[in-house]
Amino acid sequence: MTLPPTGESKFLPSRNELGLVAVGFSGGQTKAGVDAAPTALLEAGLIHQLQNDLNYNVTFDGQVHTYADLIPASDPPHRNMLRPKSVSAVTRAVSSQVYTHAAAGRLVLTLGGDHSIAIGTISGTARAVRERLGQEIAVVWVDAHADINTPETSESGNIHGMPVSFLTGMTRSEDEERFGWLGEEHLISARKLVYIALRDIDRGEKEILRREGIKAFSMHDIDRHGIGKIMDMALGWIGSDTPIHLSFDVDALDPMWAPSTGTPVRGGLTLREGDFIAECVAETGNLIALDLVEVNPSLEVTGAQETVRAGCSIIRCALGDTLL
Numbered sequence: 384m385t386l387p388p389t390g391e392s393k394f395l396p397s398r399n400e401l402g403l404v405a406v407g408f409s410g411g412q413t414k415a416g417v418d419a420a421p422t423a424l425l426e427a428g429l430i431h432q433l434q435n436d437l438n439y440n441v442t443f444d445g446q447v448h449t450y451a452d453l454i455p456a457s458d459p460p461h462r463n464m465l466r467p468k469s470v471s472a473v474t475r476a477v478s479s480q481v482y483t484h485a486a487a488g489r490l491v492l493t494l495g496g497d498h499s500i501a502i503g504t505i506s507g508t509a510r511a512v513r514e515r516l517g518q519e520i521a522v523v524w525v526d527a528h529a530d531i532n533t534p535e536t537s538e539s540g541n542i543h544g545m546p547v548s549f550l551t552g553m554t555r556s557e558d559e560e561r562f563g564w565l566g567e568e569h570l571i572s573a574r575k576l577v578y579i580a581l582r583d584i585d586r587g588e589k590e591i592l593r594r595e596g597i598k599a600f601s602m603h604d605i606d607r608h609g610i611g612k613i614m615d616m617a618l619g620w621i622g623s624d625t626p627i628h629l630s631f632d633v634d635a636l637d638p639m640w641a642p643s644t645g646t647p648v649r650g651g652l653t654l655r656e657g658d659f660i661a662e663c664v665a666e667t668g669n670l671i672a673l674d675l676v677e678v679n680p681s682l683e684v685t686g687a688q689e690t691v692r693a694g695c696s697i698i699r700c701a702l703g704d705t706l707l
């Protein structure tokens with residue numbers, strides 16, 4: 384394995400500056416507890432690991448944000464979306480937090496929270512990279528699910544199943560309070576999006592993936608080719624001249640390794656495959672942002688620490704641990 388020389392990165396002024404955002408938000412789905420994940424990850428010693436083992440200089444406001452002041456008293460379903468105003472307001476705030484770190488040239492780590500928060504994280508990096516480098520970002524989305532439902536195709540109404548449709552501009556809104564704040568500068572190209580570990584896709588989502596020609600590697604593909612070949616293909620599709628935002632849903636892992644999550648699906652990645660994906664992205668030297676979402680310590684509580692440990696491991700691997 385060859386790493387770029389330390390201290391250098393094609394897209395970051397310094398490889399060692401990291402911005403951390405902790406998002407204690409669960410409103411993109413209906414199960415309580417996913418908002419407690421950032422605290423659990425931090426209590427497991429994550430910051431110490433980043434600073435002492437991986438040599439990052441961590442910029443963190445020390446808060447797990449709940450955005451309580453942004454949640455409206457009344458937030459009725461709209462276009463089939465549950466809690467649209469809350470999710471819109473929170474992701475808007477997350478977008479500006481992530482933007483601030485990314486615009487300052489820091490690698491951004493966001494701890495969720497449910498996966499709806501990716502509307503904020505990815506829009507924030509997309510905007511900052513456009514302004515700072517005049518480039519589009521690529522997104523590697525590691526998940527059992529595609530999270531690309533439109534409000535109209537969603538069978539659940541949960542916005543954590545929709546972030547990619549907003550981020551690619553497939554779902555648009557005129558209503559400022561319900562995602563109308565998303566502008567062109569926040570969006571990503573469907574051609575620069577790659578999925579890994581899919582195995583539970585809704586009917587409407589399959590149609591969208593096919594129609595848009597989105598690159599997707601399912602568990603079936605991983606079984607057929609092995610994770611090494613899949614990563615070569617996934618990163619080959621993106622190319623070596625594009626900054627990468629990695630959005631990692633812990634339910635990509637098999638429930639054997641990550642039982643404490645809201646929508647577990649059997650037949651997932653092993654712990655090592657999950658770490659390997661993160662390591663391969665780290666190895667490109669092009670990672671500019673990372674999300675770790677959907678850890679819910681209040682589900683399958685006997686496996687909660689195991690799930691938290693798996694989350695920390697993926698984060699460390701993505702940030703350069705275990706590379707020689």
Ligand SMILES: NC(=[NH2+])NCCC[C@H](N)C(=O)O
Nearest residue numbers: 498528532539541543544646
């Ligand atoms: N981020 C997640 N865990 N998403 C699960 C989504 C499940 C389902 N496809 C839905 O739209 O409701």
Ligand SMILES: [Mn+2]
Nearest residue numbers: 527528632634
């Ligand atoms: Mn998922």
Ligand SMILES: [Mn+2]
Nearest residue numbers: 498526530632
């Ligand atoms: Mn997800």
